[in-house]
Each structure stands twice: as C-alpha cells, then as structure tokens.
Amino acid sequence: MTSIVATNQTILVVGGGIAGMTAALEAAETGKQVVLVEKNPWLGGRTAQLYRYFPKMCHPTCGLEINLRRLKANPRIQVLTMAEVTEITGTAGDYSVNVTLSPRYVNSKCTACGDCSKAVSTEIADAFNYNLGKVKAAYLPHDMAYPQRYVLDPSIIGTADAEAAKAACKVDAIDLDQQTETLNLRAGAIVWATGWQPYAAEKITPYRYGEFKNVITNVEFERLADPHGPTRGKILRPSDGKEAKNVAFIQCAGSRDENHLRHCSRFCCMASLKQTHYVQEAFGDEGKSTIYYIDIRAIDRFEDFYQKVKANPNVSFVKSKVARISEDKNGDPRLWGVNTEGYKRYSEPHDLVVLAVGMEPAVKGMAIPAALSEGIAADSSGFLAMNGNTGVFGAGCATNALDVNRAVQSATAAALRAIQVVNQVARAEN
Amino acid sequence: MARKEYAFYPGCSSQKGASSSNYLTSVQSMCKTLDIGLTEIPDWNCCGASIGYAEGGELPRLALSGRNLALAEKHLPGLDVVATCAACWLGTREAKERLEHSDILLRDTQIALQEAGLNITVIPEVRHMAEVLIEDFGYDALTKPVTKGLDGLKFAGYVGCQTNRPFGIDGESYENPKYLDKLVESLGGEAVKYDQKVTCCGGALAFSEPEKAHAQIKDIVESAYDGGADMIVTPCPLCQANVELYQGAINKKYGTKFNIPVLYYSQVMAVAYGSSAKEAALNGNVIRAKQLEALAGK
Amino acid sequence: MSATMAEKKHAAYICSGCELGARLDVAALVKTATKDGKMPLVREHAFLCSAEGVAMIQNDIDNEGVTHAAICACSRRSKTEAFNFPATAVSRGNLREGVIWVRPDTEEARETTQEMAEDYVRMACAEVKAMSVPSGNPNVGGSKTLLVVGGGISGMTSALEAAKAGYKVVLVEKTGALGGWAAQNYKRIPTREPFKNPEDTGVADMVSRIAADANITVYLNATVTKTAGAPGRFKADITVESGSTVTEDAGAIIQASGFTLYDANKLPHLGYGASPDVVDQGGLETLAKVANGGAIKRPSDGKEVKSVVFVQCAGQRDTTGEHLEYCSGYCCNVSVKQAMYFKDSNPDVETVVLYTDLRLPGNGEDFYRSAQNKGVIFSKAKVSAVAANGNGLIVNFKDLILDEDTQAQADLVVLATGSVPTSGPDLDALNAAVVASESKNAEIKAEADIQVEKLRAKSVLNLTYRQGPDIPHFKHGFNDSHFICFPYETRRTAIYAAGPVRRPMDMLQAMEDATGAAMKAIQAVENAGLGKAAHPRAGDLSFPNVRLEGCTQCKRCTVECPFGAIDEDERRFPLFNESRCRRCGTCMGACPVRVISFENYSVNTVGSQIKAINVPDEFENKPRILILACENDAYPALDMAGMNRHDYSAFVRVIPVRCLGSVNTIWITDALNSGFDGIMLMGCKHGEQYQCHFVKGSELGRYRLSKVGDTLKGMGLEEERVFDTEVAITDIVTLPQRINDYAAQLEAMGPSPMKGF
C-alpha cells in the first residue's frame, strides 16, 4: 500500500510533464511540500519525446536531466506515477483528493537491470515512440525514465510471460499481485498541468492519415529523427523503409480550422521549421523540405530562425492550405492544391508528408472534478481559464497553446499562485 | 419486420421514358422485397437542381422545394420524405435547413406558397434511399433476402458528390465513404479499392463544359478499371448517366477502350434478391451488365 | 552533529548484485578497497540498494561512526533514493553503467574489465577521503523584501502577486504614475472568452490595489542609482526627483523596466514625419483615448477618419540590417484591436490591415475572425511607400495574393513598429569602453570616457558588480534567458527580468511572466537566507572557500565567474559573494595557484582520483585514458550508452565534473606526468547557441585548456594527447565510437613517454 504524507499546506501538482515538474520543483525549492501525480509510468511528458528544441536545436533530455536531478535532491516532493486524480472535494486551502494508482507490477526493489525484459517474449506497441515500434511487455519506458523502474504491461498478467519475468528477477522486484488502489490525500492548493495531446490526424480526412502509410504527424517525425527512436535516428518512411529525402510539411493540420481546432496551436510553425533541419542534418543537400502554410508564425525572437531556414535553398515555402492528398503507385503521397500567391496550381509528389498537427488540451472532454470546475472553466477550445477565487490553478498547455518556454513560465506563475494559498493557510494556523 | 412507409419523391429523371427510369423500376423491385411502402408525393415538382441557381435565384428555388415539402406534409403527414435522386435529396434537404434557420426565408416562402394554396407547419425529414436502407434496415437486414449472392463479381462503389457532401450518410467520411462498398459486400459481391470514389463526374457541366467533365469521368473509369472492377455502382442518376454515356466519346478523344457498365445499387440489389433482369431494369443500361444479366437469368 | 566536528571514519561498500558478482571478482575489489583505498571498513553486499543493504550502511553510520562512505555499485544517477545519507560524505564508484555494461561479457575481456572496476573502487575511496559534507554558506543575508524596478503592468503584477504571498515589496517607477505603456492604451487585447472585443486595460484597478496593499511601498519619479550587495542582502539607493536618496534593503530584484516603441522617425519611406496623419500604434491609442468610443479624428485637421490603413511589421522582421530583425509578436493583435476601435464606432469606416504573415496565436484566431466579421479587411501585401496625397494619404503596396502593385487611399495610416527593450547598456560595449578609457592616448581616452558616460546613463540597476552595472544582454538587447527549459535564468543571481524587457510580449503574457518572476524572486530570498545555491544546483550547500594568503591577485576568478559573483576588495583581493554563486567551480578551475575549493568538490577530490588510478608501464600495452565529463550531459550520455550496452574501451577512466569550466589545468598536467596516454574533455556546446548550464563555463574551460599545448610541448608530448570533444546528452551511440576511435589513435601513437617516471 502506497503511503503519502500530505496536509492542507501541501501543494498537489497534477501532471508530470515539464509544466508539472516545473511547478512542483519551484514550489518545493521554495520550501513547500508537494505531491506530484503523473498518469504515465514516467515523468517528463511530451518534451521527453522530442528530439530537439527550437530555436536552439538543443536536446530536451538535457533539461530533463537537470529537472530530475533537482527532483532526486529534493525530499519535499513525493512522486506518484501511473496515477490519476479521480475526485476532488473541498475548497481553497482544504481539498480532499482521490488518486487512483494503476499497478506497475514492479516494486521499488527494481534495479533496472533488465533481466525481466530478457525473459519475456510478448511484444507490445511502443507508446513512448507513438507506437512506431514495438517493445517487450516488460519494459523500461525510455532511457531517462524516472522512476528508473521497469513496467509490466497488464496484457501479460496471468500469462506464462509474467511468471517468466517474475522468475527472472533476482531481487524480487516483480509483484504480480499488485492491484489498482485509491489514495485519499489532503491539499491546500492544486496545480492542474495535464498538458496536451496531438490532434487526432485521422479526423482530417482529406489527408488520409492512417490510410496512407507515408503520411505521418509532427510528433511521430520527432521520434524518427531521435537516436532513441524506432529507427535509431534514421529518417526512413514507413511504407517501404526508403530514406525520406523529399519531405512535405503541412501546417495547420487541424489548427485554425472550425471543423477541427478553432485556435492556432502556436508551436507548429516553429516545429516544422525545426524539422527541416532534421532533413538537412540527415541528407545534406539531397534533403529537400517543402512547407505548405497559411501564415508562418515564427513569433518574436523566433523570426531569425525562420529567416535562416528561408535562406536555405533546400527548403521551399508554398502559401497554401493543401486541399487533399492522393497516393501514387510507388507509395509517394501526392499533394494537391493552389499556391495562393498569384494562383499557381500544384500536384506534387513527396517521399513523406509530415502533418503539423495542432495542440488539443488533454483536459478537453475529460471529466473535470466538480470542485475543479468551480474554480476553472474551459474556453471554446477546451483550454482551462482561471475563474474567480479558487485554490486550483491551470499551468502549461492545459491553459493555452504554448511552446515549452512559455509553458514553463506559466507553470512558474502557477506555483506562486498555489503558494499564495498555502501561505494563507499557514498564516491562519499560526 | 413490419412494412415501412415513406413519402416518395422520385424526381423528374425517374419518370417513365426519362434518363433514369431504370432507377425507379429497380427501386420498386428492391422495395417489394424489403417490404418498403413508397407513396408518391401527389403532384410533386422539380427540385430546381443545383444548376437552377443561374436563373432561379434563392427564393424561387426554396419555393419549389417548399411546395414538395408542403404537399408531403399535407397528404402524407408524419412520413419521412425519401428521394432516390441525389440532387433532389440535396436540394430538398438544403431547403429544409434554410427554412428552419431563417425566419425571413420561411416567411417569404410561406407567402409564395399561398399562391399555390399551400403552407408549411412542420417540415418532414428529408432522406435519401441509401440512408433509409442503412439506417432503417442495416447491412445485416439487407443480407437476409439475398437469394443470388454476387460472389465473384467486383464492383467499384462510386459515391460521387451529392449523396456525400455536404450532408453525406451519417458516420461516413467525405473522402472515403464506405457505404456502397458495405452494401455490395452484404450482397456477397467484392468492393474494389480505387481512389476516385468521390471524384465529381462533372454534373451539369457535362452539358456545358464537356471537355472538363470528360476528363473527370476518364479519371473515374480508369481508376475503376485499375481497381479491377467489373462494373461501377452508384446512387446518383446524373453520375450514372455521365459515367455511362460518355465512355464512347472519351474513347474517341483519349484512345481508351472503356466499356464498363454503370449500375444503380438498386439494380444490383434487385438481382441479388432474385428479381429478373427486366425487374432490375438491366435492359435500361446502355452498356449492358452481362454478368448481372447472366446471374439474373439463372 | 555535523561530520566535520566528529572524528572521520571511512568505509567502502561493494555491491555484487545486478550481475556485478558474476562479471567481477568482488573479493578482489574488497581487497583493493582495503589495501589501496585504505578503507578501515569494507563490506560486500549481494543487493546493496535493498532495504537490508541500506540498513547495513545506516547501521554503520549510526553505530560504527562512519562519516565517509564510498559506495561502489551503480551510477551516481541510479538508486539515489536508496543511497541517501544526508549527514554523510558519499562517493559513488560506477561499476555497473560504467564498467560491466560497457564491456563485453567474454573471457578475454575479463581481466581488463576487472582492472577497470578496481580503479573505480580506488577512485571512489580517494574521492570520499578528500571531501566533507557541506556546512552551508555562513554569509547569508536576512532580507526577504523584493525590489521591483518598473511600475508598468509587469512590475505592478510582480508586486501584487508577491505581496499576496506575504512578501514585502519596494516598487520603483521612474515616471510620476504607475501603469506604464498599458496606461496609455484605450483598451487591451481580449483575455477571455469569447475573445471577440477589446477589453478594459484593468490598470486603474491594479493601481488602486497597490495603493491599498500594506506590503507594497511605491516610489514614483524615482530611479535606482546604486545597487550593492548580494541575494538576501542587497542595498538599493533609490533617488527621487528632488535628488534625495533612500536606501532600501532587498533580498531579490525584479527588473520590469519595459520597452519603448521602435522610433518611427527611422521610417520616412512610410510617411512618418512627412504627415501628422501617419502615426504609430502608440499614437493611435492616444487618438482613441481622446475619441473615447466616438469617431476617431485625424491629427492634421481633426477630420473624422473614414478610411484607415494599418501597416504591419513596420521596421520589423527586417533583413537589411537597418531596422529590427525580430517580430514583436503582439502587433498583429494590437492592429486587430485598433481596427475595431474604428469599426465599433462606425462600421462604415474602411479599415484595411496590410500584412505579410498574420501572427495571432492561440485564441487570437477568434479575435481575427471577429474583426473580419466586423468588416475589417486583411490583405497579404508588401508596403513600399506611404505618401501624402492632397489632404489624404496614399499607400503603395504589392498585393501578394492578386500578385499586382496597387495602392490604397487613406485618411490615416498606422504603423506597427514593434518594441525595443529598456534593458540597460550592453555590458560588452561598456567594458570595452572602460578598458579604452584607461588608454594612455588622450584622444582615445576622452572618446572612451564619453562613451562610458553614455552607456552608464542607460543603466537600470546600477549594480556595483565588478562585471558591470546591469544584467548582460541576450539576443537583440533583451534580458532573456537562453534556456528553453529555464526561462528565468539570468546571469545575475536573484535578479530576474519580467515582461517586455525579456522578450516582446502583450499584456497578458507580461502578467504571466511577471508572476513567474515573482515566484523565482521569492524562492531566491528564501534560499539565500538558508545559504543554499540557486538553479541549476538548487539547494547545494557547498560554496567556494578561498585561502587568500595564497592568492596572487591575478583576477582570473573575478573576470571569469559567469555570474559576476566575485568582486575585488580595496586590496584587489577577490571578494566572494557566496549567495551570488551558482557553484559551477569555474573560479576553481581558473585559479592558477589553486586556492579556491568547495567542501565536496575541489582540486583535491578530483586530483586524488587521478592519482588513485593505476597506470601500467609501457610494456603492458594497457594505455590509460582520462575522461573528464560534464556531469549534466556527457556523464548521463555515457550512462545511457551503458544501459544500451554500447561497449567502449576498457582503458578509459571517467571522472564527472560540475562543468568543463571547473577543470583546473593541474589535473591535466598531473595526469600526463603520471603516464596517462591521453585525456578526453567532454563538455557542452559553447558559442552563440551554447548549451552549458553555467552559460560561459564550457567556453571558458575550453579556452583555458586550449593553452595546455605549450605544457604538452614542454613535456615533449603530442598535442593529440589532450582531446576536447563537444558532447550532447543524446550522443549515446556516437560517444562510444568517439572513445574507441581516440583509443585507437593513441594506440597508433604509442605509449606516453612519461610512463614510469
């Protein structure tokens, strides 16, 4: 049974992505008690699944290493993974929260030696790599997974594979009897940092995602470029493993579209500009990128990044929302549309198409606990908006379409708002 | 299953001796088997069709559809209006939407309708026959009456435009609607995969801009052949006519050897349900569907 | 009871779990720890990180008086929760990720693998002996007040949010009123559903809340003329109009000094100056305030404006080098808002927005739609010129959609000129001028003096820091952080930038940013009060100790410190301000006489490890390669190479360092003298896109170590024996290859002639 120490001066942070980790760390490094709840078996969220950041082209895992070190060094943060908040009652300064923990089937004795994985034969879709590859059903989600502990996929529980894994573990870390459990804990303030999800590309039917293998999304492209990814960083297209040297990027795939996402997701333009670098990095002058766009939104300091890409003769820009994609006999996706700068029709084949899918708040459609919805309302896009006097505060991409930098600012601000509440509680009690 | 009753809107081209009269014949056979009761809307008129925009303008077109709806409401109260022609269905359904969303348009239409001694109180549902088959019966129910499975026959389900956009059949995608494929499969036939399923046949421009229409029809027929289809099946009279009738002209222009039958789903269903070639109006096809005729003859 | 006072007792713990027992001769390792490591207490355990293993160590600490523990098991990055003994000095010998996971499990590899393990045991023992548990910086300040410089939306927000958390705030505004730029606006961009109409600025409300807040002291018509001290103990001189000066104590500082609009006078081709009816966005706000919802009248003759054209990116996104290179981000939204001023007062006013890319992120799309719905016309166009035309204006532009050159008539033209930060002088320029001003050449000196004068006048904070009076600039003169994950990291500890001085931004973003800055400032005062380090080594209690008696006043530490932590006292000795220090160790690396050290990281903790490594003689054919690896990127990369079982040479010995900047050349020369065949330096990318979390650390380290060439020559060694390689944390595949290539290169070169001396 998991045990957690929490009082009405504890800050509960929901979501262990970069926004949640930031809120938790900033509060803890200011001396506050924090409980951090994450539904994945690991921390880091979507930034951990990126290869590089714009505009520096540096690696998100570098910042993740620092944040994990801050976390390991800080006794004030209690982390719950594979955990979801199922109920919140009470008011600012005194919340009662139910957290449901799914079984990991691996306990804290795990040394991440990997013996269980060797013993298991079942393979499952590799969620960390957006299902582009497969992993053993006893797996370490990724090399920087924290907690550094293996996970047994529920699908093998009760099978010989599970027993094999248990038998292979020399340190008795596998506990097949683990059950779903629900914890109740107190909190004075809550930071809601549940992040975002890529818009479901199959809903943009003219682009035939899911039907044409060589039409993928921007988040999947990150995994293709990453040395930790399914192709070990080689940019190979799914249909035939051919090197994708001629890549099309379709902007506003879902965003700025009243049939899909009514808002602009802000990060996608920069993400595609960044990803043209991946193509260049992989194939040099043989790598060609074409960006189909409505407006290039390389906002504020990012402009010069855009100008540099624009100056690259291997990257071209077409002002056009692509109308539809068809598939040539050789598997090349063919883009149909009109370049609206002077009405030029095109019907262009490419090796690979990357849909710059937009950002949908993870809270959208999620059953927001009652006490939370009192304090926070969702806007027409499903983002959380502050709403009057409450002890619950949105942070990061749960509140708006933000890039990493802005998400971290938002989370830092949310940490202070939470501290204001618990400080009031403290003052009241002294 | 109890007999299902509908207010039927056949549309001009379905009339005796008109370009899709074979559609009507086959629909009647199909309905007989499925025990569908179609009562024609008394003295119905033309829907105005899309092309009516040029001369007709907005309100006169609304009046035309309004009249049909008023007649249906008056003589066949409580029944859904069912159309077999894609254009009739779309035009009438668009009219319903506009009248329900604009008080001004409704008021003006009512005033115009008074001239014909009619008025609207409740606008009935406006549905296409394909919707009725799928929603009120379902694929399983449509399989039951099959006596002559279409085993071994390959169909290109050509959905075209107006049963698909902007309303479409519930739950289908605009780019790759599957209902015709499922329909064919539920009759034991094979639905081939091809990529011009929703390409426009040129519609009324087949008359005014033949080259453009022919180019589009060529793409459609070509990809049906590439998909390995024996015949094309469609829910729309204009699609049927355009894709069937211009194959000769296209062969002349492009040196192709097109000669693929284009049928209505209702003809195919009638045959599968055991109707004769005549009942399925197979004789109404300019390019004869020999395989189907053979099957019907068995 | 801290370890320093109690008698020292050393112990080594060797784990045989995770295959260590099978792959290594653990008994031999125990002997090594006892004999070479000179550990009085050595224990082996089959599963050291288990509850029993940890209890065993804890028991030794509690009952055997163990004060220093060398734990030889897995990487220092693993099992941190288990091996957590706060009052004990702990070193970690990396036998798993660092040895057995990077070596093939073969008979022939067994010997070299064992030697590798034995060295890591020796190193762990040597290191732990040289370290002690940090006791914390005694020189802490007690002030928890925040000094906020700038009374605009950002500054007011920081003040209110900090006060709400219970902290005192001193708010300094140079003008006679709070509100800044926001106060000059008629309305602001919408911040909530339905994002369709401009909103009240909310300035008045904030001003009254500040007036009512007992925690906030406001100085108007005031500037900060001097800021001395360090986090937790700043002393700021605040000079008001009258010339009188007050000194306030502060624990941390928020610089919210805002921005000015880019000077439209630099855009004559867009008609500014030529006609009073060409205004910038500020000018339009003034007109709108006067109209106050009524018809907006043009400046020239007071005629009601019937047609207005907005020119986006005026003097922005410029590639010629004449104007602003960047996009100010907010101007599209502002033009949409201002176009609505016209449409809302009279729908018949022709309002056209000429843009190249409309940039309205997030819900801005709703605002855009709303404007179109109100009849605002948007055209993708490049404007070439604006000129007076009779008693109106004519705008010449290329319509990029219709692909034609055309023009539009207008009563009024609004230029979206964007923002320029009020971010103090460029320190590089200032320091250069200061150097020049010490010139013997009177002319140069005179000119330089004027320059220094000019630049100093721009100062916002007037810090007494040796490295200059303000926060160093980032790109385009903004006071931003270069780190994507850590947007608040400036190069001056406990001084945070907030609002448009950091990056161009609209009011809503500025308020969010200012709230975050207040969070960081509060955190800074709390930690400064406890003698703890700030990011990225947050909570670190170690701090630089300096033996002044050994100091030669060479100034390298004061010049190199990336965070300006070190000043000079009147005798020109380094004056450490511990609470400004980020504990990167650059000063320690820079010190030629090695008088600077940390309790848990020093020339000795690393040096003794190097000495502990067993260097076989030239006949054994077993070269030795020392790797000094950045602990944040290179070391994890090596760990992950191990996790993925990417083998590398058995001849390398890896020592993690806080930063390449902390590498003291003595380590290099010692290693070479003791016969090492080669040394690999693994640090982060430097230069414009630097990835070093101590900003300049890796760059300074590289520069310093590039000088060892002479030393090498002096010793008669090839330059290649010291190899500097840039490493990113993702190099898990390439790094082992690089190591092996280097090993092969050294093999080819032959053994170091220094062996056996």
Added chain:
Amino acid sequence: MSANNTAMAVRYKNNFLKELEDQAEMGEWIKMCMQCGVCAGSCPTNFHPGWDHPPQEIFMMVRAGRREEVLTSNSMWMCTSCYNCYVRCPRKLPITHIMHGIANYAHRLGVAPKLQPTRNFGKIFWNNAAKTGRVNEVMLTVDLYFRNAEGKFDLMAGIKKALEMQSIAIGLVKAGRLNPLELFGGHKCKDQKGIQAMLKKARELEETRKALKAA
C-alpha cells in the same frame, strides 16, 4: 452594360464587398475568407485545366473592389456543385453557394459573359422546369442544341450537335431512357398555374428585399 448594373455600381460607390453582401446569395460570408486556398485546390474543374480565378481569389478581388472583372468572369460558372470546397473550408464558408450567388447576381445584372455555356444551360434548364413544374429532358436537349445563346432557333448548329450526340441518343432510346414523343407534351405537374404564380411571387419578394437593401 445594363442600366441596372450601372445603377448598382453607383449606389454602392464601388464598395463591391458591401454590394455583394446585400445583393448576392450568401454574399455576407465573403469577408470571412482567410485566403488559405483550400477551396481552389479542392475544385475538380480547376485541374483540367485551370481557369481564371479560384474562389479564394475571387473573394480577394471582391475586397479589392475589382467589380467588373469579377462579374464578367466565367470562373463562377465552372462550379459543378461538388461541394468539396464547402466541406473543407476551415472558416465554414458555404463556398459553393457563394459562387452560385455571385454568378446569379452577374446574370441578373446582365453582365455575365453572354456566350457562357453553363449560364446558358442553367437558364434553359430553369425555364424548362418552371414551365410545367417538371423537366422535359427532350425539350431540354432540343433547346440546348438547337438554340444559340440568344435563344434563337439554329437548325444547322442543332443538327451538327445532334449528329455528335447521335450514338448516345440512340443508346438511350434503345434503353427506354429517351422518349422522342416528349417533344409533344410529356410529363408535367397538374397545378401548373399555382406553380407559376408561386414562382412569380417568390421572385417579386426576392427583388423587393434586395431593392430595399440597395435603397
């Protein structure tokens, strides 16, 4: 140019956008276009080969006040009513209907291209259907082939066209889908009077409504 056309141009002082918002079906949507171009790329007749102006460009021209160019363009007449643009538009503009609306307006003003075949066919079709309440396909064909754009009977042109279409016609007759007898009567509604009156009224109402806006 027709008098009506000049009157409108004067009335709206070349604020063409406003003019279409008032006078053309669904014209009020034109201002909402964001120039993404998805409509242009979705149009089937646009690729076989292209034509003067795709919808998005027409909308931009409207905003730019290029009135005559738009009204006399044959682009709107290229619409097959396939509704691809309509369902893909990210701003949910009913583009199909807007194009129809502009075409219809140009037609009403009498400035649409005289010999525009689609315009001509549309007119014939409507008159054919409106006459009896139901389409007479034979008369439709005859009117289409044997009358020129001005509606004058042209035997030679008719015969030429008829010969081209001969094989199709014969096929249809054989299949019982073309009945030459329809030349003499054929299908019609019973209440033709009512229908005529209804349509007359509808047209009046529409014209007054639009006139009021222009007033």
